[in-house]
Structure formats: structure tokens, C-alpha cells
Amino acid sequence: MNNDLIHRMKSIRQTVQISGAQKLVAASHIGKARRMFAEAGPYHNRIKEAIAEALHQCPEVASDYLEPGLINGKKRGLLVLSANRGLAGGFNNNIIHFTEQTLVEKPANYIIVLGQACKNHMLHKGYPVDEEYDQPLEPPTMFTAREIAEKITGLLENRQIDSFDVIYTAYRSPVKLDVVQRRMFPLNPDVFIKEFGKTSDKSNYTFEPSPEHVLASMMLKYLKGFLYGCLVDTWICELTSRVTAMDNAVRNGNDMLDRLALIFNRSRQAAITQEITEIVAGAAALGAEV
Numbered sequence: 001m002n003n004d005l006i007h008r009m010k011s012i013r014q015t016v017q018i019s020g021a022q023k024l025v026a027a028s029h030i031g032k033a034r035r036m037f038a039e040a041g042p043y044h045n046r047i048k049e050a051i052a053e054a055l056h057q058c059p060e061v062a063s064d065y066l067e068p069g070l071i072n073g074k075k076r077g078l079l080v081l082s083a084n085r086g087l088a089g090g091f092n093n094n095i096i097h098f099t100e101q102t103l104v105e106k107p108a109n110y111i112i113v114l115g116q117a118c119k120n121h122m123l124h125k126g127y128p129v130d131e132e133y134d135q136p137l138e139p140p141t142m143f144t145a146r147e148i149a150e151k152i153t154g155l156l157e158n159r160q161i162d163s164f165d166v167i168y169t170a171y172r173s174p175v176k177l178d179v180v181q182r183r184m185f186p187l188n189p190d191v192f193i194k195e196f197g198k199t200s201d202k203s204n205y206t207f208e209p210s211p212e213h214v215l216a217s218m219m220l221k222y223l224k225g226f227l228y229g230c231l232v233d234t235w236i237c238e239l240t241s242r243v244t245a246m247d248n249a250v251r252n253g254n255d256m257l258d259r260l261a262l263i264f265n266r267s268r269q270a271a272i273t274q275e276i277t278e279i280v281a282g283a284a285a286l287g288a289e290v
Contacts, residue, residue, distance in 0.1 A: 016253035023246035044225035052197035054215040077161035078108035081168040082115030089245035092117035098179040140231035169237035
């Protein structure tokens, strides 16, 4: 029995060491992910402000990216962002469950999945995955965001879709990670102006040759920035989930080692007591014979 306990404790000790290493690696990347998100924020905020100002100056502009330009509202696209690896607690399972509920309530005509975890599950369950990306979010790049954005805009131009949503995990706090669904387009001009437009009546922007041309050229930049923000947010949440999961694994492994060590010590003490009892009994028997 002691040999079995020794082998089991050795295995658990190795698992604790691996989990601790995974925790340290994930924790070291969280700071980088937050810096990436913070550094990209000002640039994309300026793009949003410029688009809001263009919409304000040209309220009658027609575009497929805006609600007035919506075709039928029936061809819906969906992008799902998940991780390529596990060992992150319920991170991937939460995304998969949310996506399944969403597709039951409102089916999608075109589904794009980034990450092997969700892709493998959806293919196994028979969901129609039209496009898949296996690029790991370690770290996300603007190249990946641009590639996906160009694919989505191509679908819109070919009239395969007329609206598009993104499902990803939003970082609220280290203990609160929410799976959310956000509308990528069409945009509601009034809501967009209210959220990102400036309150002052004076504009700092001059549009050449016209607000319409500027709006058309900036929409792809906006979509790339939108996707990049979702990718970085998802990466932060994956790292946070992995840190939490590995911390729990280390703590549970150490607790298990303590319990097994107690069982091992009791077993060894019982064996020693048994040997002493046998020696005493043998000595007593020899003394009685003498």
C-alpha cells in the first residue's frame, strides 16, 4: 500500500509543478495583454469620433453598414471567439453554451469560428461552420483582425449577409468574465453619435472630399479596430481564467498531498508499531522459555 501511495503522491506533485508553471506563464502575459488593449484604445476612439462626426454632418448618408442601408435583416452572420487550448476552467464551455443558446433562438446564415475548442465542439454537434481560424490568441495581432474584417466585408459586398454579430468573453474584473454578443454592423447612427460623438457643436474635423467618402473608407478601419478589441478582450479573459484554474489546481493538489501524507504516515506508524509489538512479543516468549 505504501508503494502505491508514494507513486500517487509523486504523480500529484508533478501535476502541481506543471499547474504552477502554467499559472506563472499566464500571469506574466496578462500585463502585456492589458497594455496592448490600452495602447490601441486612443487610436480606435479617434476613429469612432470621426465616424460619429461624419454621421452627424451627413445624416442622410446611405451605407450597408448603417441601419438605413440594411437589406432585409434576414441574412445574419456570426463570429465566435474561443481558445485553442483548454486548462482554463469554464472559459471555453461558457462560450460554447452561450453560442448554442444563441443559435437556438436565432439561427445564423454564416458562422465563423476562431479557436479549436469551439470549432471542434460545433463540428461534432453538426453545426454548419462556414469559416474557421486556428490562429492562437497568443497574442492577438492586427493582421488577424484585418484578415477576419476583410472576410466579413466581402460577405457583405457579395450580399451573403446583411448583419453581423460577435460572441466573445468581455473582461469586467478578475472574478467577473461575461460572455457577450455585440452587433458589429449595421450601426444605428443615432446611437453611435450619442455614444461616440462630441457634445460640443464645434467640429474639429474637416472631411475631404466629403463625409460620405470618409465614412466609406473609415468603416473597414473601424471594423478592424472593433475585432482587435474583441480579440484582446478574449485573450485577457482566457489568461485570467487559466490563472484562476491553475491556482485552484495547485491548491487542490497540495491539499490532496497533505491528506495522502497523513495516510502514509499513519500507515508507516502502524507498521512500525506492529514490528515493535512482534519484537516485544518475541522477547517475552524467549524470556518465558528461559
